[in-house]
Amino acid sequence: MYSNELVRGTLKTVILQLLSFKDKMYGYELSKEVKEKTEGKIILTEGALYPILHKLEKDGYVTTIFETVGNRKRKYYMLTGKGKSHAKDRKNELLDFMQTMQSLVDPKPSLSSCI
Amino acid sequence: MYLSKEQIKQIENRVRASEVEEGSLFVDIVDHMCCSIEERMDNGNSFEQALREVFEIFDRKHIEDIKIATLSLTQNKFIMKKRTTIIGGIAVATILAGVLFKQLHLMGADIVFGFGILLLCFGFFLSLMLDKVTILTNNTLKLASILGFLGVSAVILGTGLTFLRFPIAPYLIGFGSIFLVLYYLIINVVKNATNKSK
Numbered sequence: 637m638y639s640n641e642l643v644r645g646t647l648k649t650v651i652l653q654l655l656s657f658k659d660k661m662y663g664y665e666l667s668k669e670v671k672e673k674t675e676g677k678i679i680l681t682e683g684a685l686y687p688i689l690h691k692l693e694k695d696g697y698v699t700t701i702f703e704t705v706g707n708r709k710r711k712y713y714m715l716t717g718k719g720k721s722h723a724k725d726r727k728n729e730l731l732d733f734m735q736t737m738q739s740l741v742d743p744k745p746s747l748s749s750c751i
Numbered sequence: 752m753y754l755s756k757e758q759i760k761q762i763e764n765r766v767r768a769s770e771v772e773e774g775s776l777f778v779d780i781v782d783h784m785c786c787s788i789e790e791r792m793d794n795g796n797s798f799e800q801a802l803r804e805v806f807e808i809f810d811r812k813h814i815e816d817i818k819i820a821t822l823s824l825t826q827n828k829f830i831m832k833k834r835t836t837i838i839g840g841i842a843v844a845t846i847l848a849g850v851l852f853k854q855l856h857l858m859g860a861d862i863v864f865g866f867g868i869l870l871l872c873f874g875f876f877l878s879l880m881l882d883k884v885t886i887l888t889n890n891t892l893k894l895a896s897i898l899g900f901l902g903v904s905a906v907i908l909g910t911g912l913t914f915l916r917f918p919i920a921p922y923l924i925g926f927g928s929i930f931l932v933l934y935y936l937i938i939n940v941v942k943n944a945t946n947k948s949k
Binding site for chain 1 (some may be wrong): 753756776782809817820821824841
């Protein structure tokens with residue numbers, strides 16, 4: 637499992653990306669998806685997941701609908717138009733950040749340094 | 752496999768006991784706990800065993816932590832509180848300055864005092880009410896907060912205007928008192944309903 641320090645800043649982007657793959661998702665589904673896709677290396681806890689989802693909703697990046705499942709209500713989250721474009725921006729920013737980090741922590745030797 | 756209504760009620764009571772008001776976050780947490788239990792039951796656990804395991808994770812503190820983290824991220828509570836405190840401080844200082852001016856028979860004492868009272872009512876109490884209303888998810892409690900604000904503001908404004916000998920002052924105190932009685936009635940009804948459901 638990765639340290640919380642590493643994961644914390646990327647969770648919002650991860651949630652936005654997962655929501656962009658499907659029409660609608662609910663909280664438990666999101667946390668399960670993260671666990672499965674990362675083979676348990678990243679655990680999206682409820683204490684991190686729901687504050688982010690509610691903040692995204694408040695900021696207008698996601699919209700919600702309530703559906704009855706079995707004998708209870710379930711809240712589904714969906715990206716809005718603004719959310720889709722935000723998800724794209726955050727993804728590009730993260731990819732750029734990852735490249736920058738790689739050049740910092742594991743720099744590949746350039747041709748000029750070999751000559 | 753879906754849980755029965757009686758089984759869900761046990762989970763809802765656990766969430767209510769952590770003082771999560773019925774609303775959006777309540778639905779999220781209850782559904783999350785139900786899904787965790789159903790998954791364990793699909794893997795062969797009994798309901799009681801699955802419930803025990805999930806309750807160990809979702810204890811009172813864990814649910815409260817989710818609630819507080821959600822509120823602090825969505826409501827920006829600290830900034831609101833700071834703003835309210837600053838307005839309140841200025842209002843009280845202005846009222847005290849007005850009283851002091853009056854004691855010293857200085858000019859403009861009534862104006863300073865009146866401004867302080869207005870700031871206290873429509874600055875401090877209004878800000879306090881807005882802080883509270885944005886956090887609450889229950890519409891009845893929101894209504895109670897608005898009535899409480901109107902009641903306190905009218906009583907304080909009426910009392911302040913009594914000192915300034917405004918004829919409208921007794922009416923304001925009267926209306927304010929009615930609003931305050933309504934506020935306490937609503938709060939008590941909601942409290943009793945919550946205790947009964949526990």
